[in-house]
Amino acid sequence: xxxxxxxxxxxxxxxxxxxxxxxxxxxxxxxxxxxxxxxxxxxxxxxxxxxxxxxxxxxxxxxxxxxxxxxxxxxxxxxxxxxxxxxxxxxxxxxxxxxxxxxxxxxxxxxxxxxxxxxxxxxxxxxxxxxxxxxxxxxxxxxxxxxxxxxxxxxxxxxxxxxxxxxxxxxxxxxxxxxxxxxxxxxxxxxxxxxxxxxxxxxxxxxxxxxxxxxxxxxxxxxxxxxxxxxxxxxxxxxxxxxxxxxxxxxxxxxxxxxxxxxxxxxxxxxxxxxxxxxxxxxxxxxxxxxxxxxxxxxxxxxxxxxxxxxxxxxxxxxxxxxxxxxxxxxxxxxxxxxxxxxxxxxxxxxxxxxxxxxxxxxxxxxxxxxxxxxxxxxxxxxxxxxxxxxxxxxxxxxxxxxxxxxxxxxxxxxxxxxxxxxxxxxxxxxxxxxxxxxxxxxxxxxxxxxxxxxxxxxxxxxxxxxxxxxxxxxxxxxxxxxxx
Amino acid sequence: xxxxxxxxxxxxxxxxxxxxxxxxxxxxxxxxxxxxxxxxxxxxxxxxxxxxxxxxxxxxxxxxxxxxxxxxxxxxxxxxxxxxxxxxxxxxxxxxxxxxxxxxxxxxxxxxxxxxxxxxxxxxxxxxxxxxxxxxxxxxxxxxxxxxxxxxxxxxxxxxxxxxxxxxxxxxxxxxxxxxxxxxxxxxxxxxxxxxxxxxxxxxxxxxxxxxxxxxxxxxxxxxxxxxxxxxxxxxxxxxxxxxxxxxxxxxxxxxxxxxxxxxxxxxxxxxxxxxxxxxxxxxxxxxxxxxxxxxxxxxxxxxxxxxxxxxxxxxxxxxxxxxxxxxxxxxxxxxxxxxxxxxxxxxxxxxxxxxxxxxxxxxxxxxxxxxxxxxxxxxxxxxxxxxxxxxxxxxxxxxxxxxxxxxxxxxxxxxxxxxxxxxxxxxxxxxxxxxxxxxxxxxxxxxxxxxxxxxxxxxxxxxxxxxxxxxxxxxxxxxxx
Numbered sequence: 011x012x013x014x015x016x017x018x019x020x021x022x023x024x025x026x027x028x029x030x031x032x033x034x035x036x037x038x039x040x041x042x043x044x045x046x047x048x049x050x051x052x053x054x055x056x057x058x059x060x061x062x063x064x065x066x067x068x069x070x071x072x073x074x075x076x077x078x079x080x081x082x083x084x085x086x087x088x089x090x091x092x093x094x095x096x097x098x099x100x101x102x103x104x105x106x107x108x109x110x111x112x113x114x115x116x117x118x119x120x121x122x123x124x125x126x127x128x129x130x131x132x133x134x135x136x137x138x139x140x141x142x143x144x145x146x147x148x149x150x151x152x153x154x155x156x157x158x159x160x161x162x163x164x165x166x167x168x169x170x171x172x173x174x175x176x177x178x179x180x181x182x183x184x185x186x187x188x189x190x191x192x193x194x195x196x197x198x199x200x201x202x203x204x205x206x207x208x209x210x211x212x213x214x215x216x217x218x219x220x221x222x223x224x225x226x227x228x229x230x231x232x233x234x235x236x237x238x239x240x241x242x243x244x245x246x247x248x249x250x251x252x253x254x255x256x257x258x259x260x261x262x263x264x265x266x267x268x269x270x271x272x273x274x275x276x277x278x279x280x281x282x283x284x285x286x287x288x289x290x291x292x293x294x295x296x297x298x299x300x301x302x303x304x305x306x307x308x309x310x311x312x313x314x315x316x317x318x319x320x321x322x323x324x325x326x327x328x329x330x331x332x333x334x335x336x337x338x339x340x341x342x343x344x345x346x347x348x349x350x351x352x353x354x355x356x357x358x359x360x361x362x363x364x365x366x367x368x369x370x371x372x373x374x375x376x377x378x379x380x381x382x383x384x385x386x387x388x389x390x391x392x393x394x395x396x397x398x399x400x401x402x403x404x405x406x407x408x409x410x411x412x413x414x415x416x417x418x419x420x421x422x423x424x425x426x427x428x429x430x431x432x433x434x435x436x437x438x439x440x441x442x443x444x445x446x447x448x449x450x451x452x453x454x455x456x457x458x459x460x461x462x463x464x465x466x467x468x469x470x471x472x473x474x475x476x477x478x479x480x481x482x483x484x485x486x487x488x489x490x491x492x493x494x495x
Numbered sequence: 496x497x498x499x500x501x502x503x504x505x506x507x508x509x510x511x512x513x514x515x516x517x518x519x520x521x522x523x524x525x526x527x528x529x530x531x532x533x534x535x536x537x538x539x540x541x542x543x544x545x546x547x548x549x550x551x552x553x554x555x556x557x558x559x560x561x562x563x564x565x566x567x568x569x570x571x572x573x574x575x576x577x578x579x580x581x582x583x584x585x586x587x588x589x590x591x592x593x594x595x596x597x598x599x600x601x602x603x604x605x606x607x608x609x610x611x612x613x614x615x616x617x618x619x620x621x622x623x624x625x626x627x628x629x630x631x632x633x634x635x636x637x638x639x640x641x642x643x644x645x646x647x648x649x650x651x652x653x654x655x656x657x658x659x660x661x662x663x664x665x666x667x668x669x670x671x672x673x674x675x676x677x678x679x680x681x682x683x684x685x686x687x688x689x690x691x692x693x694x695x696x697x698x699x700x701x702x703x704x705x706x707x708x709x710x711x712x713x714x715x716x717x718x719x720x721x722x723x724x725x726x727x728x729x730x731x732x733x734x735x736x737x738x739x740x741x742x743x744x745x746x747x748x749x750x751x752x753x754x755x756x757x758x759x760x761x762x763x764x765x766x767x768x769x770x771x772x773x774x775x776x777x778x779x780x781x782x783x784x785x786x787x788x789x790x791x792x793x794x795x796x797x798x799x800x801x802x803x804x805x806x807x808x809x810x811x812x813x814x815x816x817x818x819x820x821x822x823x824x825x826x827x828x829x830x831x832x833x834x835x836x837x838x839x840x841x842x843x844x845x846x847x848x849x850x851x852x853x854x855x856x857x858x859x860x861x862x863x864x865x866x867x868x869x870x871x872x873x874x875x876x877x878x879x880x881x882x883x884x885x886x887x888x889x890x891x892x893x894x895x896x897x898x899x900x901x902x903x904x905x906x907x908x909x910x911x912x913x914x915x916x917x918x919x920x921x922x923x924x925x926x927x928x929x930x931x932x933x934x935x936x937x938x939x940x941x942x943x944x945x946x947x948x949x950x951x952x953x954x955x956x957x958x959x960x961x962x963x964x965x966x967x968x969x970x971x972x973x974x975x976x977x
Contacts, residue, residue: 109923110916111930134610138667149666167668169594170603174666189598209663212569216664219576220625221615224826225840230618234611245613253616263827264837269646306752315739316810318759319752343814344759384813384862386855 044090084121139207149176152203210244217245223256311401313379323374332415336424343380353459364481376428422457455480574650578630583821587671590728590786600702623674632678636746640828672706687715694726724783741797758815787818796825800871809862908940
């Protein structure tokens with residue numbers, strides 16, 4: 011039998027050194043007894059000189075060292091032996107730690123988890139009390155951790171409360187911060203700790219006020235804040251009276267009739283929803299800003315419900331070219347402006363190459379709300395259907411009447427359908443201006459987002475060239491009409 | 496020479512004392528300015544209101560003169576915490592890593608896992624000092640304890656009072672930081688400015704590094720929102736009601752469209768801060784709420800079905816990349832309006848909605864498949880994942896040794912961590928019934944749906960009607976959580 015004596019309950023380095031020597035000497039786990047210096051004397055057995063590790067070494071997964079460093083802080087006296095057994099078994103099965111169903115692995119993992127949880131609870135439930143006032147004050151806490159976690163938990167407090175001197179006193183060990191470094195001293199008794207703080211009454215009142223007596227869930231509280239912590243929590247004295255009073259308070263809130271307001275309130279009528287359908291007949295040329303305000307409340311089709319806002323057209327009222335896209339996308343919906351997302355950037359680039367100043371064109375969409383389905387954290391674009399295009403056409407017509415452009419550029423099938431009032435294939439009609447009934451001329455081309463979707467780089471470059479060529483036709487038409495005027 | 500860190504502690508102590516003295520001054524000279532101040536706040540403060548209303552009643556003012564200043568702040572704290580507790584949000588996680596180990600300032604964050612410093616008997620975590628700046632409000636939202644037509648006592652903190660309380664509580668390790676909201680007084684911009692000035696003071700004057708959650712006032716000016724994002728870890732705007740028409744009815748001054756537009760503005764700013772942060776060559780982006788944005792929906796005050804609620808959540812998650820949608824069972828409030836259902840809050844329904852929300856966010860479920868279309872409501876007696884499995888028995892039993900991660904996530908009783916462990920373990924060894932406990936999987940729930948190396952459920956079990964009965968609670972539950 012090998013007797014190993016570790017320096018302290020948290021002597022990981024001592025355990026590691028001894029375990030390495032034992033393993034290299036092929037000492038079976040069942041032939042080792044572990045103890046900590048200062049333990050009960052009956053466990054004391056004279057030991058032979060400590061085993062010297064034979065030359066050589068062996069590897070364990072880094073994960074094991076991390077796990078063992080934490081699990082060794084558990085108060086279970088069997089932990090040293092259990093960790094050595096795990097180490098012993100790891101030598102023949104390097105992947106053992108991945109087998110979550112192995113009893114040893116599960117037990118060590120559970121111990122490490124308990125230590126981590128206790129560390130977390132210590133971060134949460136330590137309560138400092140101020141000793142002395144202001145410039146000379148020192149903050150002191152009393153805590154009774156279930157495992158040996160004082161050293162593990164202390165750096166958290168040092169990082170958090172770097173600008174104040176503090177001490178955390180516990181029966182096992184105490185941690186102190188002087189603004190410079192953490193020091194650890196032996197445990198003390200609770201009588202060393204301060205018993206009150208001037209803020210505790212305020213804190214208790216806060217605790218009582220933030221509690222909602224109408225939703226008593228005592229078990230949920232117990233689960234997260236077990237009773238063992240209560241004796242060192244200043245607010246815990248409120249728990250019993252609050253629970254006792256809760257039923258009465260809650261039923262009083264239900265039973266008592268509402269008092270008359272001291273100042274009579276006039277209930278405002280719910281904001282009037284603009285029902286555009288009835289006003290569709292209006293044909294006179296409005297100014298764009300008036301249209302924009304009116305369209306903000308449009309309910310002509312159901313798309314408004316899921317969208318953020320109406321995305322109306324944008325540009326100068328004097329614009330000679332009107333660009334019509336399909337519908338706003340994700341970015342446009344959030345920003346409330348057309349063509350500000352990836353397709354907008356593509357359009358900007360193409361317009362520049364074609365020699366068209368975006369600031370001088372009017373940009374809008376055939377459908378003015380974003381149609382999508384949510385998929386987790388993204389929104390998948392959906393093509394608008396004919397009723398939606400038709401419902402939205404009134405806005406296009408009124409924008410057209412207000413802007414009176416020389417040329418309308420319909421980008422994509424949806425825009426073409428809206429501009430021509432019927433389904434209009436793009437490839438058959440692109441490349442030449444077409445006269446519309448009202449005397450305006452229209453040009454059909456693809457939508458810039460079509461270019462973004464093309465997977466093949468060559469096709470993308472080719473289609474982009476064609477798109478720019480189409481826009482150049484628009485630019486030419488514009489120059490001609492300017493000359494004619 | 497003192498070591499640098501220690502010297503800075505001493506410097507901080509002096510600064511601290513100075514700021515405390517400043518607070519002291521504020522406290523002793525507060526009476527007259529306050530009266531004028533309160534009259535300015537808004538016309539809706541009850542000038543003839545209950546005697547408790549702070550700063551309104553002449554007796555109360557007289558009494559203040561006699562009182563210790565901390566008493567006064569305590570009473571305000573009671574009123575303004577009471578007014579804030581209906582906001583369910585408590586998170587202090589998910590933000591950037593920050594601490595004060597440079598010796599300048601106070602506080603740190605716990606990015607991985609928020610810290611709950613206490614729990615109230617309502618089972619809710621107390622992580623942040625959650626208060627309103629004032630509970631005076633121009634709005635008359637029927638479901639709200641602070642609506643203008645309610646006769647609850649009113650109070651208003653000064654900016655310095657909130658700052659001092661936050662720091663005093665923080666130093667004693669009571670809290671992770673501050674959650675600050677406010678009733679709407681004067682205007683959206685004025686209110687937002689007040690809220691932002693608390694955060695500004697904490698960050699710029701006290702170098703406070705703890706967590707700050709600010710309520711965003713819809714329609715507030717863009718510059719104020721940008722500043723709020725500069726100081727806050729999280730911003731939130733409550734959508735309040737799952738149905739737009741309910742909000743119009745219960746909260747006539749609120750406008751869902753304005754709320755959504757502001758959520759949209761927040762997302763654009765969040766995206767921008769994140770995108771720029773990823774490109775190392777670019778100048779550092781303006782910091783903007785690293786813990787993102789969240790919202791809250793009140794459950795049970797209107798007639799919305801669970802399906803509607805989850806659809807609304809899915810829309811909000813997708814549209815504005817919310818970190819969380821909080822569901823808050825409508826709870827009776829003091830001096831409640833008769834227009835609302837004054838019944839105990841539907842806590843179990845709230846719990847089921849949270850479970851369904853988790854299924855959407857971590858288990859790959861779509862909003863549409865969680866609720867039985869025909870019913871529109873989640874059953875209260877069986878959890879949503881089990882209900883889903885019982886409706887889709889053709890997909891089971893699932894062979895655990897070969898099923899995909901997506902399939903495993905849909906097995907009742909299998910959590911995300913258990914699935915990760917199963918995937919690591921099954922490469923090396925087979926999984927048996929006895930192993931389920933070590934994987935923290937409840938046998939009773941999972942066994943009818945899975946095939947293990949030593950287990951195969953009887954075909955009759957999956958086909959039979961009694962399977963559903965097995966999962967129903969044996970006795971009638973008298974209450975939830977008692």
